[in-house]
Amino acid sequence: LCNAIVTIGFISICSSVNYDHHHLSLSGDDGQACDEDTIITLPLDISCDVRLVAEDLWGSPESVGSILMSSDHINDSGSILCHPDCQGEMALPSSIPISQRFSYFEQQAQKGDPRAQHSIGLLLWNGFTSSTEQTSIDPEASARWHAAAAIQGNLDALAVFGGCLRTGTGVSKFKNIALGLRCIEYSASVGNPSGVNKKGAMMESNDYYFGAMILYRECYEDESKRTNALLLFNFGYCLIHGDGVDNDVEEGENIWKDAVALAPEEGSEEAAWFLYQQYSERGDMEKARHYLDIAADLGLEDAVMERRDNS
Numbered sequence: 001l002c003n004a005i006v007t008i009g010f011i012s013i014c015s016s017v018n019y020d021h022h023h024l025s026l027s028g029d030d031g032q033a034c035d036e037d038t039i040i041t042l043p044l045d046i047s048c049d050v051r052l053v054a055e056d057l058w059g060s061p062e063s064v065g066s067i068l069m070s071s072d073h074i075n076d077s078g079s080i081l082c083h084p085d086c087q088g089e090m091a092l093p094s095s096i097p098i099s100q101r102f103s104y105f106e107q108q109a110q111k112g113d114p115r116a117q118h119s120i121g122l123l124l125w126n127g128f129t130s131s132t133e134q135t136s137i138d139p140e141a142s143a144r145w146h147a148a149a150a151i152q153g154n155l156d157a158l159a160v161f162g163g164c165l166r167t168g169t170g171v172s173k174f175k176n177i178a179l180g181l182r183c184i185e186y187s188a189s190v191g192n193p194s195g196v197n198k199k200g201a202m203m204e205s206n207d208y209y210f211g212a213m214i215l216y217r218e219c220y221e222d223e224s225k226r227t228n229a230l231l232l233f234n235f236g237y238c239l240i241h242g243d244g245v246d247n248d249v250e251e252g253e254n255i256w257k258d259a260v261a262l263a264p265e266e267g268s269e270e271a272a273w274f275l276y277q278q279y280s281e282r283g284d285m286e287k288a289r290h291y292l293d294i295a296a297d298l299g300l301e302d303a304v305m306e307r308r309d310n311s
Contacts, residue, residue, distance in 0.1 A: 040082035040155065040190055046182055047080040047151075050161065053174050054147035064148060069112030073152045082153035087192070088227055089122065089156070089265050090115035098264050098297055102129050109145060114152035121145035121157065122266045125170075128299045143170030150183075156194035156228070159187035163198055193219055193228035200234065209244025220255070230267030232259035237274070253278060260294060269298035276303070 042050075058064040073081050090113060096104045102123050108116030124142035127135045143164045149157030162183025168175030184202070187195025196219045200212035216235035219225050226232065232255050238244055239252030259271035272295035279288035292310075295303035 037084060039084065040153070041075065042080040042082065042153070042158075043186065044077060044079050046158075046179070046186060047074075047078060049176070049179050050147070050158070050183065051080070051151050053165070053171070053176070053179075054144075054151050056174060057144045057147050057171065064151070067110060067112055067117070067148050068152060069114065073114075080151060080153050082155050086114045086153050087155055088115060089119045092264055098299075101264055109148075112152075114149040114154040114157065117145045117149035117152070118154050118157040118160070121149065121160065126266065127301075139164075139170030140172075141170075155187045155190065155192040158183050159192060159195040159198045162187065162195075188215070191219070191222070191225060193225050193231050196225075197228055197231035197234060200231070204234075204238075204243070209238060211244070213238055213244035226258060227262070228267070229259040229262040229265040229271065232256070232262070233267040233271045233274075236271065240278075249278075260291070263294065264298055269295050269300040269303070272298065273300050273303050276306075 055061045055064050058067075073083070073086075075081055090105055090108060092098070092101050092104065102120070105116045105119045105123065109120045121142045121144075123129060124138045124145065127137040129135050129138075143161065146157045146161040146164065150161045162180045164170050164180070165174070165176045165183065166180025184195055184198045188199040189195070196215050200215045203209070203212040203215070213235075216231060216238065219228075219231060220235055236252040236255035236259065239248045239255065241247060253275060256271040256275050260268050260275065262268050263272070272291045275291040276288050276295060279285070279291065292303055292307055296307040
């Protein structure tokens, strides 16, 4: 009942908002300062637009309301509240083996946990739905879960969902480049690592590696934000290959190791796989095997096949 009341109120607020869908510069910063105790309030236009798309993706306001954890993710004006304890991916309990992470996160996502919803969205996008190896990806289901997490204030999910909206991946007719850029930029502006990573990746796609490296470095130097394995993987890759910076293989590999330490988060499996290749090329097969096993245990298809061939 509470969810239904919140949803109806949110729709009435959204219907009265005028949206600005002009192209967004990637250099602005209109966000609030973010630390571990800050509750971020999303701008009303982002809140309304993302909520309406989420309701369309789930089929109805009632459907999306059924997978929300509580009603305290929206303030009286209709803006989404981003609570500190709702950020990032869900940690996998030590009692749950990696092979069972999908089923565990799925159960928690159905109960409404936004971190689990973000995690299940990443697993669906990467095809990590099997207990042993990668399977086919499901962009549509991935986008739905990221949308659910985003409207509960998970900034990481908002950044990823922004990527879906920008490219149309998994959202088909709801593609909205301006809104997608706005989601990514806002997440980055408040220092969210997934937002920073998405913004940096867009810079890399436009061959602006120097700008991407500035973002990656600034985020990495704040130890409290070394929480996104994919950002660490991208940062390490740029260092090792000299993209936007003088190459530094040792630092790049150390950053990849930081990414692996965040396993099973997205990006840790790629970092482990590339470390396997680095050590293999140097002939250090003991360390190479260590990282191959990690990548394979995390379900990376290339690693699974490589370990199978080497057995």
